[in-house]
Amino acid sequence: MFKGIYNWIDERLDITPMWRDVADHEVPEHVNPAHHFSAFVYCFGGLTFFITVIQILSGMFLTMYYVPDIINAYASVDYLQHKVAFGGIVRAMHHWGASLVIVMMFLHTLRVFFTGSYKAPREMNWVVGMLIFFIMLGLGLTGYLLPWDNKAYFATKVTLQIAESVPYLGPYIKELLNGGEIVGAQTLTRFFAIHVFFLPGALLALLAAHFFMIRKQGISGPL
Amino acid sequence: MSNHEHHDTAHQPVHRKEMTRRQFLAYTLGGTTAFLAAGPVLPMVRFAVDPILTKKTEGTYVKVVEESKITSEPQEFKFQIHQVDGWYESDPELAAWIAKDDQGNIFALSPICKHLGCTINWNTQKDNQYFCPCHEAKYTKEGKNLRVAPNPLDEYDLKLENGFIYLGPVKPNTKV
Numbered sequence: 314m315f316k317g318i319y320n321w322i323d324e325r326l327d328i329t330p331m332w333r334d335v336a337d338h339e340v341p342e343h344v345n346p347a348h349h350f351s352a353f354v355y356c357f358g359g360l361t362f363f364i365t366v367i368q369i370l371s372g373m374f375l376t377m378y379y380v381p382d383i384i385n386a387y388a389s390v391d392y393l394q395h396k397v398a399f400g401g402i403v404r405a406m407h408h409w410g411a412s413l414v415i416v417m418m419f420l421h422t423l424r425v426f427f428t429g430s431y432k433a434p435r436e437m438n439w440v441v442g443m444l445i446f447f448i449m450l451g452l453g454l455t456g457y458l459l460p461w462d463n464k465a466y467f468a469t470k471v472t473l474q475i476a477e478s479v480p481y482l483g484p485y486i487k488e489l490l491n492g493g494e495i496v497g498a499q500t501l502t503r504f505f506a507i508h509v510f511f512l513p514g515a516l517l518a519l520l521a522a523h524f525f526m527i528r529k530q531g532i533s534g535p536l
Numbered sequence: 537m538s539n540h541e542h543h544d545t546a547h548q549p550v551h552r553k554e555m556t557r558r559q560f561l562a563y564t565l566g567g568t569t570a571f572l573a574a575g576p577v578l579p580m581v582r583f584a585v586d587p588i589l590t591k592k593t594e595g596t597y598v599k600v601v602e603e604s605k606i607t608s609e610p611q612e613f614k615f616q617i618h619q620v621d622g623w624y625e626s627d628p629e630l631a632a633w634i635a636k637d638d639q640g641n642i643f644a645l646s647p648i649c650k651h652l653g654c655t656i657n658w659n660t661q662k663d664n665q666y667f668c669p670c671h672e673a674k675y676t677k678e679g680k681n682l683r684v685a686p687n688p689l690d691e692y693d694l695k696l697e698n699g700f701i702y703l704g705p706v707k708p709n710t711k712v
Contacts, residue, residue, distance in 0.1 A: 367576055370576065388623035397583055400583060403583045
């Protein structure tokens with residue numbers, strides 16, 4: 314049945330070349346763990362992406378119950394974790410995935426560094442990777458405030474004071490992130506907007522550039 | 537060529553019913569992928585559809601008014617129910633139109649119009665009928681739909697105890 318549907322669409326839109334172009338490409342021997350087990354270090358980039366997909370999905374589902382409001386934020390997180398079926402699991406996926414994505418990204422960065430894969434002609438991809446790294450840190454920071462518990466509140470206070478210590482610009486950066494004078498109602502909605510719209514949008518654009526470049530330039534050669 | 541019965545097909549590849557190696561690998565990989573994807577996807581889907589699977593809370597009865605205050609002319613009475621809406625608990629005020637029918641039985645009607653959910657009122661058109669201002673639906677005193685609305689007005693479950701009227705969950709009209 315699926316083959317029938319696929320063929321019907323393919324006859325009209327000729328979609329086979331599209332996914333062929335994405336899916337069919339050679340995996341060099343030196344990055345294939347089936348040939349050299351140590352080549353598993355080349356998997357960390359893909360694992361980072363896999364966990365990012367999990368983060369996006371679990372985050373989408375969490376927003377079905379979460380409200381970014383100082384009165385209800387904690388209550389809604391408490392409700393979705395303890396009253397909704399699998400709430401603990403969905404929230405745990407997002408919670409642990411957030412740490413895991415940093416770990417995987419760090420290991421990926423180490424691999425790229427120690428295989429010298431950042432060298433010409435791939436310097437731009439290294440820069441884009443670094444931008445992704447900072448986007449991820451931003452996602453971690455803004456997401457940390459959202460449960461609006463003690464840990465979230467004081468972690469954000471501390472981070473904003475670090476931001477304030479930037480010479481000259483510090484106080485302005487702090488007030489901009491605060492959305493006002495204190496860590497409060499406006500900070501929470503601001504962080505929520507940044508966490509679910511602005512940073513994911515930037516992240517997807519940068520990931521597209523990252524993947525486009527690696528496909529265009531190919532995986533770097535063996536050591 | 538010794539088997540002359542298959543003489544016609546002898547030069548073509550033998551068609552076997554078994555699964556090809558490629559098919560086997562496709563099914564195995566597809567099945568494994570589906571199994572692994574189900575791990576994260578099923579909890580999220582169950583999480584999302586939780587509202588339709590949670591058990592509905594049983595309706596409780598709320599004391600509304602003394603039995604002696606009820607006349608054969610419908611009167612509106614307000615009462616508060618306790619409502620739990622996810623993480624938000626509140627005590628919204630509901631209204632009921634309570635009256636005695638011709639046999640002297642007390643009944644309570646919900647003021648929610650069965651057309652599109654506006655709030656009806658008694659006798660605003662001076663014709664001893666319920667009237668909905670949104671699309672001019674009309675109902676009799678027992679809640680029978682006279683025009684516009686497709687169904688009669690809903691009725692509250694009603695209990696009489698120690699001279700007081702207690703109202704419970706809303707049910708379809710039993711008077712008409």
